[in-house]
Amino acid sequence: MGNKLSGKDLVKLGFPKNNSINVALGQINRYRRDVRKEVILNEAKEVLRQPEKFVSNQTWAKVAEGLMKPEEIRIRQLMHSPAxxxxxxxxxxDAQAKNQLYDALKLPIAVAGALMPDAHTGYGLPIGGVLATENAVIPYGVGVDIGCRMSLSVFDLPASYLKGKDHQLQNILKEHTKFGMKETHAVKVDHEIFTRSVFGEIPLLRSLLGKAYQQLGTSGGGNHFVEFGIVTLNAARPEWELSAGDYLAVLSHSGSRGLGANIAKYYTDLAAKECRLPKAVQHLAWLDLDSQPGQEYWLAMNLAGDYAQACHDDIHRRISKALGHRIAFNIGNHHNFAWKEMVDGxxxxxxxxxxxxAAKDELGIIPGSMTAPGYIVSGKGNALSLNSASHGAGRLLSRAKCKATFTPSEVKKTLSEHGVTLIGGNVDEAPMAYKNIKTVMALQAELVDVLGVFIPKIVRMDK
Incomplete structure (x- = not known):
């Protein structure tokens, strides 16, 4: 007998071959994942024999109700026209990204939507998609990398500080940033986030606490990066403590690491079991915020978002310490998340x-590519975009297409022409894979004002 309970185990006990098995597995995984298999099987036998005794049981209530009042698996129907x-x-x-938005807008919970100029095809919602729903959250509408965000730290150091310090700055990135699944910092630091009660209240989070502690201050693979560059501030702002001009800056892009990925997978699977949808939109299964799973996901999602910010803060703290200079100001924002906001009152x-x-006067960072500028922006609060803007330039070519199209030497030549040094990185993140960021910014002039520009110079990515 294996240690993990399966649907076949429940069928052998006599459970009907319907949604009660999916519900049972979901509840057991949520509340009893550390309990021995034989104990769970004995409980399951009792639930089958006398389900009425378990209608108030935390683990078995939903299963008992399903056994007492069996229902057909109901496929949620889409609306005839989009919100x-x-x-x-x-x-x-591309047309496929637009069609993904149209499908999402036909969900019965959909209220409004928008598509940003950097949009391209994704899973569930397109990348660059914005969707407002009524009292429901879609795990795949947030994405796998919950709280993926940008963070920009500007130093009170002139841009000329870069001259003659290439090797020193490269070494700082090599020694004080970590990427991918295996790299972690030798010297770990504590953080208030690890003391939050939600880690003990939700079993899934309890099991992920150790991983979160190990990965604090690290970055993911793919398009995630930490880079030195030059920021040009168009005008002075009192809170920045800097006048208009050119300064040394650090820009990072990453999310909530293994913590967020595991939360996303668990609650996406749960939503798919509890919210059956037509095949074309099955990645858009949602959790009702009035339900216990919905409330759990909301708490877990917000924890993952705060953890992502804590990772960026630790990255920038380490770099600042290695430089020996304090950060003048920092700007950061999520771009994979869900918020409670007012829409049409x-x-x-x-x-x-x-x-x-991009709410009115809200600051944010919109990056380009390794060889293209990024932008410090202030939102205009455009209601049609649901107070949103692009999160970058957006991909023109998929990762597979990049590998089939470009060679490492071509990428190296392009970087050299733009005076950019790359540490790590792969062909699938070639600058040529991305749309023209200047075109994208021109297409969203009614969404944001540009306050400054960031030019990458030394880029560190996963190997």
């Missing part, structure tokens, strides 16, 4: 999957 939406830069967006759940929050 209201707006598309920005439609000529730059009602509180809604606004999902941004690869989109930057």
């Amino acid at each position: 209201p939406f707006a598309i920005f830069g439609g000529n730059e967006i 009602h509180e809604r759940i606004v999902h941004r999957k690869g989109a930057t929050p």
